[in-house]
Amino acid sequence: MENRQNFPFVPFFYFFCLLGFVFIQTEAAVKKYQFDIQVRNVRRLCHAKPIVTVNGMFPGPTIYVREGYRVLVNVTNSAQYNMSIHWHGLKQYRNGWVDGPAYITQCPIKTGNSYVYDFNVTGQRGTLWWHAHIFWLRATVYGAIVIMPKQGTPFPFPRPEREENILLGEWWNKDVEALVKQGNKLGLPPNMSDAHTINGKPGPLFPCSDKHTFAMEVEQGKSYLLRIINAALNDELFFAIAGHNLTVVEVDAVYTKPFTTQAILIAPGQTTNVLVQASQVPSRYFMAARPFMDAPLSIDNKTATAILQYKGIPNTVLPILPKLPAPNATAFALTYNAKLRSLNSPQFPANVPLKVDRHLFYTIGLGINPCPTCLNGTQLTASLNNITFVMPQIGLLQAHYFNIKGVFRTDFPDRPPTPFNYTGAPLTANLGTKLGTRLSKVAFNSTVELILQDTNLLSVESHPFHLHGYNFFVVGTGVGNFNPSKDPAKFNLVDPPERNTVGVPTGGWTAIRFRAENPGVWFMHCHLELHISWGLKTAFVVENGKGPDQSVLPPPKDLPPC
Known part of the structure; x- marks a missing residue:
């Protein structure tokens, strides 16, 4: 390669x-x-x-x-x-x-x-x-x-001998769209995936898959860059290589302060680049990925494997399995994420907004709504600030650009309408969940701080949130309810990780900051496909600026019609 x-x-x-x-x-x-x-x-x-x-x-x-x-x-x-x-x-x-x-x-x-x-x-x-x-x-x-990087610009870490893309995914033996439709009729989630995959292959731990294993050949003494992507629909994943440490050097296309770990945690939508030194006794070593879930929910706990194979070692040698963190290893997850820091060098600074113009607080909720067309009479739903997002029939950006009325409203609440003990005893009520295509309008070039708070309406659960059109700085995170009088004092405003997708911890909160300098309509949603389909999403309408290059560009002539 x-x-x-x-x-x-x-x-x-x-x-x-x-x-x-x-x-x-x-x-x-x-x-x-x-x-x-x-x-x-x-x-x-x-x-x-x-x-x-x-x-x-x-x-x-x-x-x-x-x-x-x-x-x-x-x-x-x-x-x-x-x-x-x-x-x-x-x-x-x-x-x-x-x-x-x-x-x-x-x-x-x-x-x-x-x-x-x-x-x-x-x-x-x-x-x-x-x-x-x-x-x-x-x-x-x-x-x-x-x-x-641009020609002549080196990586800010030792140049690897070679690099490899590692895409983690999920596999269904049946048509996943048919399973989703069946679940919707029942008002229930579709069946869990049948396997996890590494570069589209589940590895030899699955039946009938002996020939479906990804292998990467390495030479002793050389280093390799792995570009790891979690393309799974619904599972945060641990990833490790038996006998080898991983040095994290980048997340979500932003360089980080390097640190070494035996395993990484990567949520759906996230990317992580790691350096691997081929310094072990030449043999065959399993790469492995399996889910992380520290909530009382069922998961597909099958382990996908690939092989790191030293040059000259025959395929008959039995690979060694890595020791992955336990599926509910909350302590590992929190410790790992706490190690992530932006590089914050003169060439790659961390321009964290220090002054905040707009403070937002969004609660993440799961619930059950009546559903006359569902066989069970109810359906599972999800909401932000007790609003379940309804998809429009015309593109929101098109409606915004051409000022088409009646497609969406810009009155998404900055805070939940009903405060409560968010992570206390489980609640089964929806607290007045409403359906709507409601967006939040944001002034151009204003700075935004958004607190994403998990709740225990049906169950606590971790949620990876993705913001389109922007990177943001993850300035703080914690377990339990966010405390506005104490927690901001602990924010990292020097070198927080810069990402486009962040995990909100189970029964906890995450604080992000960004500058709204990209005009348009930008989606924000949980990257668990199950929760997206239940309505766990919203969007920001970022207004145009006053400068000639601070407005949304005209639409292309071949923009697909509705």
Whole structure:
């Protein structure tokens, strides 16, 4: 595998994907690649099933770019489902039209139609990813985005011998969309996944999967960079390599102060880059991933495995399994996340907002609502500040830009309407949960502090929250109820981790800060697909600024119609 530090980049990249061609235009030549989105039979466990794929690949192809470049992705949808693609973690300055969440920044691409995602990669470098952002289709429609630094800019850590993408995912033996529809009819969650995967393969611990194991060959004494992505739909995951330490150097495409650990914790939507030194006795060592869940809920606790294999070691050698943290290892999770710090160097500063213009407090709740059409007569629901988000039938950004009335309201409450003991004894009432497409309006260039508070309405649970269009600083976190008179004094305002997705701890809270300098409509939601479908989401309407380059760009001519 080539060293991507030496990948030959030039200013413009043309990616024509999903039943089309990819053109990478260089000064010397044009390279063509076939990219298809299609339904294919893929065998990973005991039988084949049709799934939606990009390029006929599972996971999909990696997009390699360099900081400062322009990317064009021509998406032609030939699947039976409507489709949209989200470029997870790319800020898309003033250009929400290419962000991708269906009915938020665009209407989906209908079967047989195309749409060109045209965007610039500005001020970002590292590991991000792309995935379907409609229904549960990201179960199989996802891939990595690798943004290399500008030419001549080295990594702020020792240069590795090679790098490898490690995509963690989930697998269902049956059509996941059919399972979701069945669950909705009952008012219950769909069946849990049948397996976890590493680069689309579950590993030899699963039946009928001997040939479906990812392997990475290494040489003793050399170091390797792993770009790890959690593309699972509903599970936070531990990841470790038997006998080898992991040195964390980046999260969510932001460099961190390096620290060494035996395992990492990575939530759905997050990315983590680690350095691995091949310093052990040459042999075969398992990489392994399994869920973290410290709430009294059932999970798919199966362990996915891949193999780190030293050069020259035959495949007959039995791999060694790593010792992963216990599935409910709360102490490890809290300690691990507390070690994450932004690099905060002169070249890569942590520009944490010190003055806050807008204080927000959002409670995360699960509940049960009446459902006359459900067989059980009720359905599970989720809410922020007791509001369950209702998806519109037209893109919110389009409604905002063209001032289309009646699509959404901008009266999302800054605080919950009914304060209570959020993490006390379990409550089964919804506390007046309301349905609505209600957004929060934010002034351009204002600074926002948002406290995300878990609650114990049905059960406490950890929630990974993703904000589109922005990075934010995780200035504080804690267990129990947030105390506004005491907890802010403990905030880290010097080198907090900068992320686009953050885990709210089980029965606890997380505080984030960001500057609202990207105008448009930006989705914010739990990245557990189950909770997204139950309504655990909202959006910010960031107003235009006064400058000529501080307004939302006009929509592209090929924006998909509703």
